[in-house]
Amino acid sequence: MSDAPPVRTARPAGAGTPSTDALYASPPPWDTGRPRSALLGLAERGVLHGRVLDAGCGTGEHTLTAAEPGLEATGADLATTALAVARRKARERGLAGRFLRHDVLDLPVPGQSFDTVLDSLVFHGFHTRDRSRYVLGLGAVTVPGGRCFLPSFRDEPPGPSGRVHRVSPEEIRAAFADGWAVNAIDPVAVDSSLPAPADRIRCRRTSLTRL
Known part of the structure; x- marks a missing residue:
């Protein structure tokens, strides 16, 4: 496990939003303390x-899920409280997950590229605007042929009110239209206290984005 110094970005933590650390003052609804089944x-199928x-x-469950079979796994988040929990989990489990303080709206992580993004x-x-910025950054950090996997709440009831932006398949395909192939959008169950139907999106990077 690396205790590398935090990666600083131009966008300050919590710019225009509540402090990212405040989100983890108590366990947030999306943090169940275990990896999402989706x-x-x-990971279990070796994908x-x-x-x-x-x-x-967040607190690193999916980073450590990837690290368990020996993959080189890096977690990035702005919440220092969550990252401290993630590093503690890695130590307790004897896993080599690497955790960096980095704004995912300011990808790529300097000097690094990835074969798989979770x-x-x-x-x-x-x-919409930040969504486009985020996907552009994912493209810059993912090697051609690399894969991206993400569950996302679907735009149909029932759904949490005002706390998440539910996304339609059309919006997903539009967001990943440039340099990605959307291989599948599959209905999945999401482990969360925010009850809502969700999809798991599977994308493949077809070209490299230069920022």
């Missing part, structure tokens, strides 16, 4: 490979 199943980025890793309920949390 992503865990991929994850190469260098793995867990974008918006996003556990991050993409749907952005409005």
Whole structure:
């Protein structure tokens, strides 16, 4: 496990939003303390490979899920409280997950690229402008042929009121239209106290974005 110094970005923590650390003052509804079945199943089937980025890793469950079979796994998040929990989990489990303080709206992570990207309920949390910025950054950090897997709340009832931005398949395909192939959008169950139907999106990077 790396205790590398935090990666600083131009966008300050919590710019225009509540402090990211405040989100983890008590366990947030999306943090169940275990990996989501929609992503865990991929790991169990050996679908994850190469260098793995867990974008918006929170307390690190999916980073550590990727690290368990020996993959080089990096988690990135702005919440220092969540990252401290993630590093503690890695120590307790004897796993070599690497955790960086980095804004996922300011990807790529300097000097690094990844073969697999995991996003556990991050993409749907952005409005349209930030969503485009986020996907552009994912493209810059993912090698051609690399894969991105993300569950996202679907735009149909029942759904949480005002707390997430539910996304339609058309919006997903539009967001990943440039340099990505959307291979599948599959209905999945999402482990969360926010009850809502969800999809798991599977994308393949077809070309490299230069920022």
